[in-house]
Amino acid sequence: MLNARTIPDRYPIRHIQDFSHNITGSKVFSTIDLVKAYNQIPVNGRYPKTAITTPFGLYEFPYMTFGLRNAGQTFQRFVDELTRGLNFCFAYLDDFLVYSKDEEHEKHLKQIFDRMREYGMLINTSKCVFGADNVTFLGYHISQRSKATGTKVESIKNFPIPKTVKELRRFLGMINFYRRFIPDAARIQAHSMPFSLVQLRIRTQ
DSSP states (O other), X not given: OHHHHSOOOOOOOOOGGGGGGTOTTOOEEEEEEBTTGGGGSBOOTTGGGGOEEETTEEEOOSBOOTTOTTHHHHHHHHHHHHTTTOTTEEEETTEEEEEESSTTHHHHHHHHHHHHHHTTOOBOGGGOEEEESOEEEXXXXXXXXXXXXXXXXXXXXXXXXXXXXXXXXXXXXXHHTTGXXXXXXXXXXHHHSOHHHHHHHHHHO
């Protein structure tokens, strides 16, 4: 009921691949993960509207929780403000990538830590990587040359031949995650799509 009555927030969430535009020439990387990220954002005074029924009575969320209609947009706006002016940091929701060309990386980390302290953010050190020459970030293996992670590539290679429209859409969705790294992706996909499935999709629309 609450989500149905909530006015949609149109704030854009970044595309996952956007970070690749900025890391050219970088050699040192860090990834930062926040502790229960959404739960660090306080809800305004109307948080009784978030109440849910439990065996112990009503439970209200004084901090933002997953499932609220605009939670993702609200948090992306927050981290964009937090990292404003820090052109060595890319933030996708609660995942942060810090990239530098040399020893200035330590200075960059201090700046982002100072900013997080200013905004009252807590980080999950057990899931962070600092000062590495390669890291895994949002499904990509990041180094001086970024590439897809082995596990995701293996998932694509081992995917069974699609036999239904639903299976085909799922497979194309997996490929589209790395589409920008596949030369002539549109032409390859057009020639590889079974004609019978194309007909079926047209008939079902």
